[in-house]
Amino acid sequence: MEPDTPPKWPTEEPDEARGKLVVVLPLVLALLVGAAAAAYALGWVRYARGNVAPTPPPEPLSIAAVSPAAVAGEQTKAPGKPDQAALEQVMREMVGDKRLGKHLKAAIAPLEGAPLVTHGTGAATPASVTKVLTSVAVLEAYGPERRFETSTTLQGSTVTLVGGGDASLTSSDLDTLAAETARELGSVKTVRLAYDDSLFAGPMLNPTWRRTYLGEEVGGITALLVDHGGSQATGYSMDPSLQAAVQFKKALAKHGIAVAGKPARGKKAGTQLAVHQGDTLREIVEFTLEYSDNQLAEVLARHVGVADGTSTFDGSTAAITATLKGLDIDTAGLVLRDGSGLSRQNRIPPTLLVSTLQTAASPDRPELAPAMTGLPVAGWIGSLSRRFNFDAEPGRGRVRAKTGTLTGVSGLSGVAIDARGTPFVVVLMADGFKPKETLDVRDALDDAMTSVATCRCSA
Template sequence: MEPQSPPKWPSEEPEEGRGKLVVVLPLVLALLVGAAASAYALGWVHYARGNVAPTPPPAPLQIQAVSPAAVEGEQTRAPGKPDQAALEQVMRAAVRDKRLGKHLKAAIAPLEGAPLVTHGTGSATPASVTKVLTSVAVLEAYGPERRFETTTTLQGSTVTLVGGGDASLTARDLDSLAADTARELGTTKTVALAYDDSLFTGPAESPAWRPGYVESVVSEVTALLVDHGRSQSGGHLRNPSQAAADQFRRALAKHGIKVTGRPAKGKKSGTQLAVHRGDTLREIVEYTLQRSDNQLAEVLARHVGVSAGAPTFDGSTKAITATLKDLGIDTSGLVLRDGSGLSRQNRIPPRLLVSTIQAAASPNRPELAPVMTGLPVAGWVGSLSLRFNFDAEPGRGLVRAKTGTLTGVSSLAGIAIDTHGTPFVVVLMADRFKKKETLDVRDALDDAMTAVATCRCSA
């Protein structure tokens, strides 16, 4: 999401609410579970806690109780063979839509194999669909059940708060860590406080971002942040590490520990006092994709860099690219400058997004399943909850896709289920349009996705 002041249209990260639920949604979820998560029961995001309200699924669906075996029994029709002529007709209609401008790149593919129909060549500015690549890479690097830790250590009379890059850390968690630390300190009631965020290195602000992004749509990227690096007023922090240490100081005081002076930057040393283990990577990835959270995406990208021994912006993007290659994805034409998609220097070919989504949907890659379960659902939840209106309303519940929005850039990449129940990977990328045309472009992208969902594109 690019900063807008004042916003002229809904941002990519709206206040989330549940849209109208259609009766086809269980089939959509069933198909995606069968394709993407044979080793997982389909669970929705319960990552949000503390400062962010949870978004539970509607009660009648009982999503958390669904298992792959149960899903298989509910399916009444097997996915059909793609109809090339029908898909070509859908693509022609999208290309003729003048709202999408002259620089549209698109691809439609089955869950396995090359795209069946395409439009345009080369790469496009992706905006936040970049988060799909970041999410796949971090899951491949660490696995979906990995939890990152925040710890405290004691050396002499100095307690050090050590950031482990836990993007899920909340004020409540920090208070709990302070209570555990105070208990371990025993009779010691006065300490100095330091903080260590050295897990991530290099600049905390990407040189590929436009001026004004930090504090507007993202905080500096550090390994120590609380409540997504946001201030109490809801803005983004310039120095989230210092803010976290200041908050921890207040939490220690609440639990009877006096801290002399203001927390200073230091290094992990001495003996470990206490540890907080964050939410699972699966939960964090699902939340990041659902809400298109720039901050969390950048933290996840840095972890990919950590796994490769280069936790900088450049090191992380190179590591993401290398991980995709290791997954067998052709990365020709890929240019990455960050993990969130805020950079306008990013370039992604539609076919690469197709291959990445196919990898996440593969039953042979269950570790990547959270990418599929985290994609927003049209008209229901996430960054698509307020979209798919008017002519696109029939696509509600049949489309699960990641959005991408910058001024003059709008993308959708995900899955659409046709009338026969066959899932297709659909990537639509439009850029070089005028700012005032943004809402029209979004509607046109929704209409194009709905055209696949309402098409008998398989037999």
Template sequence: MAARDRGHGALGRAVVALVVVALLLGGVAAWRLDLVGRLGGGGEADTGTPAGPAAVPPPPGLELPPLTDPAPVGSALTPPGRIDPALVQAAVAPYLADPVLGKHVVGAVADLTAGRPVVRVGGGGAAMPASTTKLFTTTAALSVLGPEARFTTRVVAGGKGRIVLVGGGDPFLASKPLPSAYPQRADVATLAAQTASALKAEGRTRVRLGYDDSLFSEPSFNPAWPAHYLPEHVVSRVTALWVDEGRPSEGSGRVDDPSLYAAQTFAAALAANGIKVVGSPAHGVASGGRELAAVQSAPLREIVAHILEVSDNEGAEVVSHQVGVAVAHSGTFADGAATVTTTLQGLGVTAPFAIHDGSGLSRENRVTPLALVQVLRLTLDPAHPELNPIATALPVAGFTGSLTNRFDKPFPDSRGLVRAKTGTLTNVSSLAGIAVDQDGHEMLFALLADRIDKPDETKAQHALDAAAGALGACHCGAGEQTASR
């Protein structure tokens, strides 16, 4: 019973967050529609404005009943009753049976309060999760590293006039300052300016440059990924030292050697600050050395929020490697996936899943819907406040991140009531998150289809949106009506 109460209260906080998002968006809309001035008066102070709404007279000819004090909020709210599995099934079944989803559709819808599935689709077997894998990666990272963890990029003094740029596995290290970026980015231009100041204070204006990316180990390209990902620039090589996630400063695609490119970018920034770099940057491992300068990433909770909101593949892979470093003292794809798995199992995820990367780009990943549901429930458990950034970072249907332009049909009244992580690969679509129905019933869901015909991929995405939207539009309590249409 205690576990049920904890889960119910946590989701209540998530609902409050959704309401806040809606209110904020309403304020933005009012501003853009030029309603603020009309509703709130002009820009100058009006000393004759009544002090409160009760003092505002009605328009001429309109008579209003006298205002009465409202009932206290606590007594006006009645917790919703038990979820009726038959109503949940009736809400989602028509959309999950859509032929556009292909011949392999699995899913689970769980009552958050009870913590167990009320509906299973396709026997609850495993399927390819695509980017819903990021829920596993980010949850494990917050558990192991903590939400306030930061990643440091350093410059240390070496021997024989050399300095060494040491990568700390900062997923969002930038090539130059980005003042408006969120989360905030550390950058090598700022690091170079600090380094130049330290060198000039010692009377040095010429250096040799080395770079150290040894925090992560080879391979830099995951053998569990399709080979065409590399030449087609689907994803960067993953290293502990890069800038702009391995993307070039001009053009598109990915650079061939992200670590070398980061060192070259740093060398150019040193030159711009009056430090001549002799020769080309040399790859190696720093052995100690006095620190000359350092920059730090944003806290992990902000990094995780961005990864989930925009489904950042490179960021997720670096975070997975960081879990491997923290748990197994080895930053590889294999160790990252293995330690994410053992961490989640230690937290109580008992349903089967098998992952080979941190992003979900691997087509070898297999995850059961119940495993996703169990991870989601963890993120809402007050016993694990360090995991709260997951639930609050999930895109909001129709409003934020990868769900901004989705959930517009057939259940527009579910917009704002569903938060979910999306997943998309060729022939694959998935959706996993939190839904609150029209009466406040709180549900967790995971829906996966991985044999979609390519011409039907967009339609399949809409079908999953409709199934999740039906939960938000549903009156799913025992004795209540089925989904509104």
């Protein structure tokens, strides 16, 4: 998913990191995903300069030999049994932080089992934390090594560009596909061009999104898009399919194929000319979570709908819910209107987020591991790369969590490793605050996560 010129990748938090050079070795992942997930994540070296270029995973490491605080160069004891009294004290301190307001919902749980301490009842607006549910559902539906395709076909004099919902397709990929298509056309030098994005059904824009989000936070959701359909820096296309077809027409011309007229919507027909396979679903999910990419999250959600037989917005969110139920996750109280979290009508109970994160971290579910390994690392990468400052600095490298931000809404959900090396699932959801208080709330959430990371909450 690396374009020729690194763009400024989108995030739901405009003042978050867009990409400072970082080289990391997140060994702390070992305790988060278990031995079965090691082949996906352990020992990965990641670096970012506007985007992430994942490297092939090394041989699986022995998690018994990995210190959960190796990132900070600290020595810790082996993970232990949770200390209920210590966790209750941490929760009291969280609740006592006035910056988090009166509507805080919070839960702390081990990697297996019910939450040990909670605060608040009912569901809350999740914002981009919704992407965790979408990621787990699409991984369960297809598996982490699935690659979606973009292809071309020929019937008569018409070449059709067929979108397969590849969220990783770049301008460079499209140019390569055009070159291969031109070679397959042989002596044919003039064609008409159609494009087929019918894999996804229904409207391209979600009716529950605020109009102010369109073009700035997200664009049209189709099965054919190039370079994510845009970015926050350049703006998102309301019709990525047409944009891709126009770009493909220019690429064909570059390789000696003239296109008569304008590209038009059509259907896949005739013989196949060329195929491009995108990045693995694992890579796409990890990127989507790390950089909170709304456009990619919505494409992934539509794929869950495709797998279930209905690829509209409503069909996709229903399919996500059904997939979570199939994983034995209690979905009572869940309301989903989209897959990215831009919809303010979404409602997720904190306990459901706990169960989803626990399921993704289970050694019995290695196919779901990218939903954990893709979570931003505090102070290091993704939408947390410039967070965890001042009092929260001790949490850097010890917290891996998904951010969520809308006006008056802020959340942080993931895993924190306590001072004894024991991982805890932590879900924090705050809302009802004034926009001017957003940065204070964000700092308070970082402090709350750090209070778990620095706590001797296990014995």
